[in-house]
Amino acid sequence: MAEHVLVFGVGYDIPQRMRAAGARSGGEVTTSVMCWPEHLEKLDDSEEHARVVVLRPDAPDSEWLALARAVHALHPVTRIGSFYDDCRPQAALVAKELGLATHRPEVVELVRNKHAMRRRLAAAGVEETACAVVDGTEALREFAAEHGYPCVVKPVDGAASKGVSVLRAPEGAESAFLRASGIGAGSEVGVEEFLSGDQYSVEAFSEKGEHVVLAVTRKYSDPVSLVELGHVLPAALDPQRRAAVESHVIRTLDALEVEFGPTHTEIIVTPAGPRVIETHLRTGGDELWTMVTDATGVDMIECQLRQVLGETVLPGVRAALADPARPTRCEAIWFAGAPSSGTLVEVAGAGAALPPEVTLTVLGKPGTPLNGLQNSFSRLAHARAHADTAQEAVELARRAVAGLAFIARHPADQADIL
Numbered sequence: 001m002a003e004h005v006l007v008f009g010v011g012y013d014i015p016q017r018m019r020a021a022g023a024r025s026g027g028e029v030t031t032s033v034m035c036w037p038e039h040l041e042k043l044d045d046s047e048e049h050a051r052v053v054v055l056r057p058d059a060p061d062s063e064w065l066a067l068a069r070a071v072h073a074l075h076p077v078t079r080i081g082s083f084y085d086d087c088r089p090q091a092a093l094v095a096k097e098l099g100l101a102t103h104r105p106e107v108v109e110l111v112r113n114k115h116a117m118r119r120r121l122a123a124a125g126v127e128e129t130a131c132a133v134v135d136g137t138e139a140l141r142e143f144a145a146e147h148g149y150p151c152v153v154k155p156v157d158g159a160a161s162k163g164v165s166v167l168r169a170p171e172g173a174e175s176a177f178l179r180a181s182g183i184g185a186g187s188e189v190g191v192e193e194f195l196s197g198d199q200y201s202v203e204a205f206s207e208k209g210e211h212v213v214l215a216v217t218r219k220y221s222d223p224v225s226l227v228e229l230g231h232v233l234p235a236a237l238d239p240q241r242r243a244a245v246e247s248h249v250i251r252t253l254d255a256l257e258v259e260f261g262p263t264h265t266e267i268i269v270t271p272a273g274p275r276v277i278e279t280h281l282r283t284g285g286d287e288l289w290t291m292v293t294d295a296t297g298v299d300m301i302e303c304q305l306r307q308v309l310g311e312t313v314l315p316g317v318r319a320a321l322a323d324p325a326r327p328t329r330c331e332a333i334w335f336a337g338a339p340s341s342g343t344l345v346e347v348a349g350a351g352a353a354l355p356p357e358v359t360l361t362v363l364g365k366p367g368t369p370l371n372g373l374q375n376s377f378s379r380l381a382h383a384r385a386h387a388d389t390a391q392e393a394v395e396l397a398r399r400a401v402a403g404l405a406f407i408a409r410h411p412a413d414q415a416d417i418l
Contacts, residue, residue: 003028003029003079004078004079005077006079007032007081007082007083008033008034008090009035009085010035010042010043011033012044012083014304014305015048015049016045017302017305030050032050033052034053035055035086036086037054040054051075055067061093064093064094065093072098078100079101079309080098080102080308082103082281089112092107103258104259107257110256111280114131114154114156114192115131115133115190117256124251124255129192129276130143130193131191133190134177134190134191140173140189141170143191144170145170151192152167152193153189154190155189156188156189163181163182164180164375165225167191177189195270195277196270198268199219200216201219201265202215202246202264202265203262203292205298205300206261207313209258209259211250211254212317212318214317215291215296216235216237216246217231224373227375227379228376229337230332230334230397230398231288232332233288234295249276252279253265261282262289262300263282264283264285265278286382296320296321297320297323303316330386330389330392332390333385335382336382336406338379338380340370340372341410342410343370344364344365344380344408346407348405350362355396357386357387357396358384358396359383359385360400361384363380364381383397
């Protein structure tokens, strides 16, 4: 059967893989794209799409719907592809308009809006975490006075740790509010009680409302910016704690009415038990999707694209996880932060010999302005490693990163000449 998939936002190599999957099965898969201008540079296969429709990020929903109807009239759309956070609300609206399957608009909003998510989890009896949407520094201070310091201030709909900070005293309220509200026009600011404990994420896959946990990942974050510095999976957890983490995430996905696809749910195991930080209707970033594949044999991206094309994938996922012959090893990644100021000149040490279990990737380019660890995009390098245990894998990755040195240029002070 011929399929026409309308992809929203950046799809990286997924549309190409979908077209290849169609060719292998003897069918035909055509792809079109609706995206923002900033996504164009990430469309490596732009010439392979039937059409690419580009809209401004602030284009109204009516414009997305009108152009999607035009595409559908020219070439009937049979599937909706929405693989990352950008343009997901528009994908949900178009799918509803065309009578096609993807995440419902209500589910997308619950996952996108962290305050709405917390209200839903409280109403469903999953967990209670104090939170509020605040309109200024005074409201922020009032929340902290009631619930205590420290507290976390973040954009309600943010990602990649952009605009997130920990408020530890009243005098920091103004800068925390400005940081959270400054990531984009109209960004609402949320504040939450600070959750203390070890951090984890749960990588799962869903189908027809059933959820299968693929891996629990131990996460390490910078204590000031909360930007993630490292991950290792499977996390070294005792069976009781692992069961509690997995059960809590499944209850969360049920409460949010997630029906299909990959999810990445970040949690903290507090003294009172697991508590959700946020969840996403996609695979985790920071190469977690490839780490899951290497550690479990389950390719989350392949499962996602096959599911979009109408295949049932969960039985195969379960079989892969239960396969006694599958590789059992731990995968880790560790990131290097950035100096607090200057301009990057060189990353030294990247050519050093490394063990075969380790790969090193330099992210920072010469000329990059340096402003410390502001968000996930300000990290300058990372190392991937695998080993028999989580501790060994993390140590290998951290040692590789520790061997780097960042050479930066700082302008000399220009003193006034009298």
